[in-house]
Amino acid sequence: MEVFEASHWDAAPPLAPSYNVAPSQVAAVLRQENESQVLHPMHWGLIPRWAKSRSVGYKMINARIETLTTKPAYRSLVQRKRCVAVAQGYYEWQKSPAGKTPFFITSERAPLLCFAALWDRWQHGENAVSSFTIITRPPAPKLAQIHNRMPALLTPQQHKRWLSPAEPPELLLAELAQSASDDLQFYPVSNFVNRPANNGPRCVEPAHQEPSLFDLH
DNA sequence: CCAGACGTTGTT
DNA sequence: GTCTGG
DNA sequence: CCAGACGTTGTT
DNA sequence: GTCTGG
Numbered sequence: 001m002e003v004f005e006a007s008h009w010d011a012a013p014p015l016a017p018s019y020n021v022a023p024s025q026v027a028a029v030l031r032q033e034n035e036s037q038v039l040h041p042m043h044w045g046l047i048p049r050w051a052k053s054r055s056v057g058y059k060m061i062n063a064r065i066e067t068l069t070t071k072p073a074y075r076s077l078v079q080r081k082r083c084v085a086v087a088q089g090y091y092e093w094q095k096s097p098a099g100k101t102p103f104f105i106t107s108e109r110a111p112l113l114c115f116a117a118l119w120d121r122w123q124h125g126e127n128a129v130s131s132f133t134i135i136t137r138p139p140a141p142k143l144a145q146i147h148n149r150m151p152a153l154l155t156p157q158q159h160k161r162w163l164s165p166a167e168p169p170e171l172l173l174a175e176l177a178q179s180a181s182d183d184l185q186f187y188p189v190s191n192f193v194n195r196p197a198n199n200g201p202r203c204v205e206p207a208h209q210e211p212s213l214f215d216l217h
Numbered sequence: 218c219c220a221g222a223c224g225t226t227g228t229t
Numbered sequence: 230g231t232c233t234g235g
Numbered sequence: 236c237c238a239g240a241c242g243t244t245g246t247t
Numbered sequence: 248g249t250c251t252g253g
Binding site for chain 4: 022023062091092093100102162191193194195196197
């Protein structure tokens with residue numbers, strides 16, 4: 001709330017801290033409501049209003065910026081359902097012949113990352129669920145060594161405009177695809193984070209250098 | 218018209 | 230709900 | 236994203 | 248291989 005000058009949390013108890021937010025789990029999402037910014041707990045993995053079951057959300061965790069305006073599932077959301085997912089960092093798995101290594105990625109300068117995202121509300125009988133998907137883009141040069149995609153990130157200057165319903169989506173998307181993301185830093189972590197049930201500071205501890213089988217005699 | 222999909226990543 | 234394919 | 240299950244019949 | 252759950 002301090003960083004974003006958000007006015008309040010939507011739900012009474014704010015989210016508990018998590019070092020391992022997996023798809024389907026709840027994360028902090030910023031939305032504009034009238035003139036104020038409000039934090040909402042939302043499930044990661046978009047469940048569109050028309051979905052017949054919640055399980056649709058397991059597939060829609062990311063949205064490619066290149067095709068955002070043409071995909072039927074997303075194009076209507078770009079107009080009025082923009083939001084910002086908030087976290088200190090995120091994990092990306094780098095592949096090599098030796099296997100997959102998770103990296104933890106944060107900003108050198110900012111205390112939090114702002115992920116450009118889209119949300120929707122799904123209602124089925126009694127229970128309503130709000131959920132979101134994170135927009136992805138080709139990687140900034142720095143991150144190309146880790147992965148061939150990255151989340152579309154917003155600077156603190158950009159995020160208010162991204163949330164504003166008055167802003168034209170075409171312009172916002174053009175800027176989003178360009179934004180520099182040159183302040184990102186990263187380091188490898190252990191595969192403790194691979195198991196969704198694992199949580200705590202151990203998720204972001206730098207990995208020991210594992211000797212490869214090749215180096216053992 | 219109705220039926221069926223609606224998504225990304227990564228691998229081959 | 231809305232789009233695509235048949 | 237990764238991990239883990241993937242099934243029925245019949246019994247307690 | 249593919250789907251579900253976290």
